[in-house]
Amino acid sequence: MAEENKNLRTPIVCVMGHVDHGKTTLLDQIRGTAIVKGEAGAITQHIGATEVPIDVIVEKCGDKRLADKFIVPGLLFIDTPGHHAFTTLRSRGGSLADLAIVVVDINEGFKPQTIESLNILKRFKTPFIVVTNKIDRILNWKSHPGESFLSTYKKQTPEVQGIFEQKFYDVIGHLYEQGFSADRFDRVTDFQKTLGVVPISGLTGEGIPDVLMVLLGLAQRFLESSLHYDVNGPGVGTVLEVKEEKGLGTTVDVILYDGSLQKGDTIVIGCLGEPIVTKVRALLKPRELSEIRYESKFQPIPKVTAAAGVKISAPDIGDALAGAPVIQATPETLDEVIEKVKSEIDDVQIQTDTDGVMIKADTIGSLEAMVHEFKKADVMIQKAEVGDITKRDIMEASTINDPMHSVILAFNVKVNPDAEELMEQKVAHNVKIFKNDVIYRILEEYQDFVKEQEEELEQLQADTLIKPGQFKILPGCVFRQSKPAVVGVRILGGVVKNNTEVMLPDGTVVGTVKGLELSGKKIPKATVGMEVAMAIDGVTVGRQIKEEDILYVHIPESDSKVLEFEIFDTLTSDEQETLDKYLAIRRKDKPFWGK
Numbered sequence: 079m080a081e082e083n084k085n086l087r088t089p090i091v092c093v094m095g096h097v098d099h100g101k102t103t104l105l106d107q108i109r110g111t112a113i114v115k116g117e118a119g120a121i122t123q124h125i126g127a128t129e130v131p132i133d134v135i136v137e138k139c140g141d142k143r144l145a146d147k148f149i150v151p152g153l154l155f156i157d158t159p160g161h162h163a164f165t166t167l168r169s170r171g172g173s174l175a176d177l178a179i180v181v182v183d184i185n186e187g188f189k190p191q192t193i194e195s196l197n198i199l200k201r202f203k204t205p206f207i208v209v210t211n212k213i214d215r216i217l218n219w220k221s222h223p224g225e226s227f228l229s230t231y232k233k234q235t236p237e238v239q240g241i242f243e244q245k246f247y248d249v250i251g252h253l254y255e256q257g258f259s260a261d262r263f264d265r266v267t268d269f270q271k272t273l274g275v276v277p278i279s280g281l282t283g284e285g286i287p288d289v290l291m292v293l294l295g296l297a298q299r300f301l302e303s304s305l306h307y308d309v310n311g312p313g314v315g316t317v318l319e320v321k322e323e324k325g326l327g328t329t330v331d332v333i334l335y336d337g338s339l340q341k342g343d344t345i346v347i348g349c350l351g352e353p354i355v356t357k358v359r360a361l362l363k364p365r366e367l368s369e370i371r372y373e374s375k376f377q378p379i380p381k382v383t384a385a386a387g388v389k390i391s392a393p394d395i396g397d398a399l400a401g402a403p404v405i406q407a408t409p410e411t412l413d414e415v416i417e418k419v420k421s422e423i424d425d426v427q428i429q430t431d432t433d434g435v436m437i438k439a440d441t442i443g444s445l446e447a448m449v450h451e452f453k454k455a456d457v458m459i460q461k462a463e464v465g466d467i468t469k470r471d472i473m474e475a476s477t478i479n480d481p482m483h484s485v486i487l488a489f490n491v492k493v494n495p496d497a498e499e500l501m502e503q504k505v506a507h508n509v510k511i512f513k514n515d516v517i518y519r520i521l522e523e524y525q526d527f528v529k530e531q532e533e534e535l536e537q538l539q540a541d542t543l544i545k546p547g548q549f550k551i552l553p554g555c556v557f558r559q560s561k562p563a564v565v566g567v568r569i570l571g572g573v574v575k576n577n578t579e580v581m582l583p584d585g586t587v588v589g590t591v592k593g594l595e596l597s598g599k600k601i602p603k604a605t606v607g608m609e610v611a612m613a614i615d616g617v618t619v620g621r622q623i624k625e626e627d628i629l630y631v632h633i634p635e636s637d638s639k640v641l642e643f644e645i646f647d648t649l650t651s652d653e654q655e656t657l658d659k660y661l662a663i664r665r666k667d668k669p670f671w672g673k
C-alpha cells in the first residue's frame with residue numbers, strides 16, 4: 079500500500095475569482111513561500127506553474143508531525159489566474175485542475191466573476207476552497223505576516239474581531255444563496271458537506287499556511303484515488319498555451335498530468351483538423367534566476383514526470399490548440415493514440431440552434447464555458463467555433479436578417495485584418511461584434527444590446543399603433559360644413575392624430591382626420607385637454623355629425639389587441655379610460671371583438 083502511495087502525483091490547483099480581488103497577489107505569496115522556505119533544489123519553477131513541495135508546506139505550518147500524515151508530494155499551482163486557465167486545462171470529461179481556490183475580497187464581497195467561478199466549479203464538480211482576501215484592510219487590523227489565521231485573529235481587539243465577523247458572515251451568507259453550506263475552515267468537520275472558507279491576506283501572508291493545509295487535506299480526502307499515476311506510463315497532458323519563442327519557433331506550454339515524457343518521444347497533439355504527430359525536439363523549463371549568463375530564458379531537461387508544467391519545442395506544431403490533449407505514443411500505439419486525441423476533440427459537442435448568434439473563442443474549454451453560460455441565459459447559438467474572427471464569419475453574419483442574431487460574440491480572439499476591412503464596408507453594416515476577455519462582460523454587453531433593440535422595436539410599434547382618443551365637437555365652432563368639415567373640438571381623452579379615422583358612439587366609422595390646428599398652427603396630433611380646429615374628411619356637419627357630439631378614434635381590431643393585452647399598463651390613465659369606453663361600444667353587439 080505504502081509503495082503504491084509513492085506514485086501519487088502532485089495535485090494541480092487553479093486560482094479563480096473576480097478581477098482585482100487578489101488572485102495574482104495570492105499566487106505571488108505562494109511562490110514567495112516556495113522560494114523563501116524551500117531548500118535549494120526543493121523549489122521547482124515550472125512552465126506556467128509553481129510547485130510547492132510537501133516539506134515546504136509542513137515547515138510553513140510549523141508542525142513536523144504532519145509530514146507523516148500527508149502522502150501527496152506537494153501542490154502544483156497554475157500560475158495563470160482566472161477561470162480562463164481553469165477552462166483551458168481540460169482533460170477528458172472534466173477539468174485537469176484537481177483543486178481550486180476562489181478568491182473573494184472580504185471588503186467587497188461577491189461580484190459577477192465570483193459567481194461565475196462558483197458555477198464553473200459546480201459544473202466540473204471540482205473540490206475547492208474559498209479564501210476571503212485582504213483581511214489586513216479591515217479597520218485597525220494588526221498584521222502578523224505569514225502567521226496562521228487563528229494566531230493573528232487572536233491578537234486582534236474585540237472591536238476588530240467584530241468587524242471581521244460581520245464581513246466574513248456576509249460572504250458565508252452569499253455562499254449560502256449560491257447553494258453552498260460554508261463555514262470557517264477550522265470549524266468544518268466534513269469538507270464533503272461543508273465548504274471551507276479561509277480568511278487571508280495575500281499581501282501579508284496571513285492565513286497562507288491554512289490555505290496550504292486545507293488544500294492538502296482536500297487532496298488527501300477526495301483525490302487520492304485519482305492521483306495515482308504510472309511513472310513509466312505514456313506522458314499525458316493538456317496544451318496551456320501555444321507560443322512563439324525567439325530562437326525556438328512555435329512552442330507549446332503543456333501541463334503534464336500523467337506519466338512521463340522524454341526528449342525524442344513521439345507525441346500526438348490535438349488541433350482542429352487531423353491531430354499533429356511530431357517528435358519532441360526539446361523539453362524546457364525556466365532557467366534559474368542566478369544563471370543569467372545564458373541568453374535563453376529556458377533550460378533543456380531530458381525528462382519530465384507528472385504533474386509538471388513544461389515547454390515543448392517540436393516541428394510542425396503551429397496548429398496546436400490551447401486546451402487540446404498531448405499524448406506520447408510509440409510505433410505500436412500511434413494509431414490508437416491518434417484516434418484517442420481525435421475523439422477527445424470531437425467530444426466537444428456543441429449543440430447549436432437553427433437560428434442565433436455566432437460564438438468564437440480561443441480554446442476548446444473557453445468555447446464550452448461560453449456556450450454553457452450563454453445557453454443558461456437563453457441566448458440562441460447558431461455557430462460556435464475556436465479561432466480568430468475571419469472574413470467568412472463576417473460574411474455569414476451579414477446574411478442574417480434578425481439584428482439580434484447578426485452578431486459575433488468573441489472571447490479572447492482577434493479580428494483578422496481582412497475581416498476588419500470587411501466590417502468597414504456597407505455589406506457588413508448590420509454585423510455587430512462583442513469582444514472581451516471576460517465572459518460575463520460579453521454576455522452583459524449583448525444583453526444590453528438586445529434590450530436596446532427590443533425597446534427600439536417597441537417604440538416603432540408604439541409609433542405606428544393607433545392609440546385611443548375621444549373628442550367633443552364644441553358648440554358655436556363649426557367653421558366649414560364639409561369637404562372637409564372643419565370644427566372646433568376638445569380632446570376628452572387620449573390622443574387624436576392626423577389621418578386617423580373617427581367613429582360615432584354607435585360604432586359607425588364616418589370620416590378621417592385631415593388636419594389639426596392650434597392657434598393657427600398645424601400640429602400632427604392633439605392630446606387630452608387641448609382645444610383645436612379639426613378638419614374631418616367624409617362628413618357633413620348637420621348630417622353625420624353635429625355640435626356637442628362625442629366621437630372616438632377608430633382603432634383597428636389588431637391594434638386594439640396589442641393595446642389591451644400587451645401594453646395596457648404603459649398607457650396613461652385617460653388613454654386607458656378611453657380604450658375601455660371604445661371597447662364597450664365595440665363589444666355591445668360583438669362580445670368577442672378584439673379578444
Ligand SMILES: Nc1nc2c(ncn2[C@@H]2O[C@H](COP(=O)(O)OP(=O)(O)OP(=O)(O)O)[C@@H](O)[C@H]2O)c(=O)[nH]1
Pocket residue numbers: 095096097098099100101102103104159160211212213214215278279280281282
Ligand atoms: N491590502 C491588500 N491588498 C491586496 C491584497 N491582495 C491583493 N491586494 C491588492 O489588490 C490589487 C489587485 O490584486 P491582484 O492580485 O492584481 O488581483 P487579481 O485578482 O489578480 O486581479 P486581475 O489579475 O486583474 O484579475 C493590487 O493592488 C494588490 O496589491 C491583500 O491581501 N491586502
